Amino acid sequence: MLTEDDKKSIGEVVSQALAAGLKNNNCLCHLPSDAQTEVPHLMGMVRDLGGGDYARGIEVMRQNNRALKRFISRVDKMGQGIAWLIVASGVGGGIWLLKEGVKAAFKSAKGG
Numbered sequence: 001m002l003t004e005d006d007k008k009s010i011g012e013v014v015s016q017a018l019a020a021g022l023k024n025n026n027c028l029c030h031l032p033s034d035a036q037t038e039v040p041h042l043m044g045m046v047r048d049l050g051g052g053d054y055a056r057g058i059e060v061m062r063q064n065n066r067a068l069k070r071f072i073s074r075v076d077k078m079g080q081g082i083a084w085l086i087v088a089s090g091v092g093g094g095i096w097l098l099k100e101g102v103k104a105a106f107k108s109a110k111g112g
Contacts, residue, residue, distance in 0.1 A: 045057075046058060046061065049061060
């Protein structure tokens with residue numbers, strides 16, 4: 001079983017290897033080479049969002065994602081409401097036109 005010191009040492013080695021790989025654009029994460037060059041850019045953005053803290057940056061991204069999903073859901077509901085309003089207006093207008101047509105037909109049939 002690994003001790004806490006062993007785990008810490010392994011974590012440091014892995015972190016250093018990842019940092020070196022990313023610094024040299026030599027990522028072994030099965031990304032295409034053009035995507036590998038963007039990993040440092042992405043991680044910089046995450047760090048900036050978190051005010052220098054990667055974990056906080058990820059949480060900010062998660063919160064932004066949730067807010068965007070809520071916004072899109074509300075826009076969809078508003079769009080559905082507007083669509084139903086247009087349909088109801090069209091049906092109501094059609095009924096009104098039919099009613100006026102029937103009135104005019106009766107008036108014309110009475111000779112007036």
